[in-house]
Amino acid sequence: xxxxxxxxxxxxxxxxxxxxxxxxxxxxxxxxxxxxxxxxxxxxxxxxxxxxxxxxxxxxxxxxxxxxxxxxxxxxxxxxxxxxxxxxxxxxxxxxxxxxxxxxxxxxx
Amino acid sequence: xxxxxxxxxxxxxxxxxxxxxxxxxxxxxxxxxxxxxxxxxxxxxxxxxxxxxxxxxxxxxxxxxxxxxxxxxxxxxxxxxxxxxxxxxxxxxxxxxxxxxxxxxxxxxxxxx
Numbered sequence: 001x002x003x004x005x006x007x008x009x010x011x012x013x014x015x016x017x018x019x020x021x022x023x024x025x026x027x028x029x030x031x032x033x034x035x036x037x038x039x040x041x042x043x044x045x046x047x048x049x050x051x052x053x054x055x056x057x058x059x060x061x062x063x064x065x066x067x068x069x070x071x072x073x074x075x076x077x078x079x080x081x082x083x084x085x086x087x088x089x090x091x092x093x094x095x096x097x098x099x100x101x102x103x104x105x106x107x108x109x
Numbered sequence: 110x111x112x113x114x115x116x117x118x119x120x121x122x123x124x125x126x127x128x129x130x131x132x133x134x135x136x137x138x139x140x141x142x143x144x145x146x147x148x149x150x151x152x153x154x155x156x157x158x159x160x161x162x163x164x165x166x167x168x169x170x171x172x173x174x175x176x177x178x179x180x181x182x183x184x185x186x187x188x189x190x191x192x193x194x195x196x197x198x199x200x201x202x203x204x205x206x207x208x209x210x211x212x213x214x215x216x217x218x219x220x221x222x
Contacts, residue, residue, distance in 0.1 A: 004151075031209070042113070042199070042213040043152075087151070095140060095159075095209040096167070101151035 002026045004100035006088050011106045012078055020073045020103045022088035030091040034062050034073045037085045037102070046073070046086075075105075083107045112136070113214035115200050121220045128187040130217050132200030140203040141183035142211065143167075143175065145196040152199065158183055159205075190221045 004024045012018040024032070031050040035043040049055055049064035049071060061074040075082055085104050089097040116131035134141065140159050144152040144167075154167030156175040164175050172194060176184045183202075187194055197218050201211040 008149075033210070035213075040216075042215045045210050045212070048210065089152075091209055095203065095205075096154060096157065097142075097152075097211060098154075099144075099152040101149055 002090075002092075002098055004088055004090060004098060006086075006100040006103045008101065009104045009106070011108060012075075014078055014080060014107055014109050016078050017074065017076050018078060018105065020075075020086050020088075020105065022071045022073075022100055024069050024071070024088070024090050024098075024100075026090045026092060026098060028093040029066065030093065030095075032062075032064055032071050033087075033089040033091065033097065034060075034071075035087040035089065037087060039084075043087055078107050080107050080109070113200055113202055113212050115198075115214040115217050117217050118215065119218050119220075121222065122187075122190050123222055124191060126187075126190050126221075128190050128219065128221075130185040130187075130198055130200075130219070132183045132185070132202075132214055133181050134183075134202040134212070135181065136202065136204065136212070137180065138202035138212075139180070139205045140209075140211075141177065142201040142203075143173075143183065143185045144199045144201065145169070146199055146216070147196050155185065190219075192221050195219060195221045 034046040037043040047062035085102040088100040142157040200214040
């Protein structure tokens with residue numbers, strides 16, 4: 001079967017660092033995506049990992065360990081506007097994405 | 110900027126009606142996708158297309174069909190809407206050579222009464 005797990009909800013404080021974990025078991029693996037989705041809006045692309053290791057992009061970083069079936073998204077210097085749902089997705093054969101159910105992040109002052 | 114446009118943000122239909130959800134992208138992308146998004150279930154792939162006139166079933170195609178007569182347009186069709194098809198529908202497109210990054214439309218929230 002195919003399974004992608006991430007926490008349903010997380011809460012963090014403005015200015016802090018938060019790590020959102022994602023574990024996966026899929027029949028194929030071509031890469032892992034993270035998307036951000038604000039309420040009522042389209043998901044927007046954040047990061048893409050193919051190889052093991054850390055990819056840094058400004059305040060956001062994403063890590064992948066293929067052998068462990070594990071990824072995380074790291075958000076630094078949290079801002080109120082970072083309150084959103086964060087979606088982990090594995091790219092299967094043929095460019096198809098399998099999504100986790102998303103992590104709702106609330107950033108509090 | 111890539112733009113994926115879905116024709117309606119909100120739709121209300123009655124059980125048994127035929128429903129068309131339209132999606133247009135302006136970046137000449139080969140690949141287009143239709144998902145539905147439900148609380149606690151995430152995004153689930155309904156149908157996708159890698160080229161004009163071509164379509165492939167996703168994970169939950171039952172009760173849906175699609176049409177791709179032109180490269181920029183991908184339509185999702187509910188032949189006879191049912192209440193369990195009440196959901197948020199998201200369209201996405203991707204370029205074959207661009208790390209398969211999918212760009213999403215803002216979504217259509219469909220209510221079937």
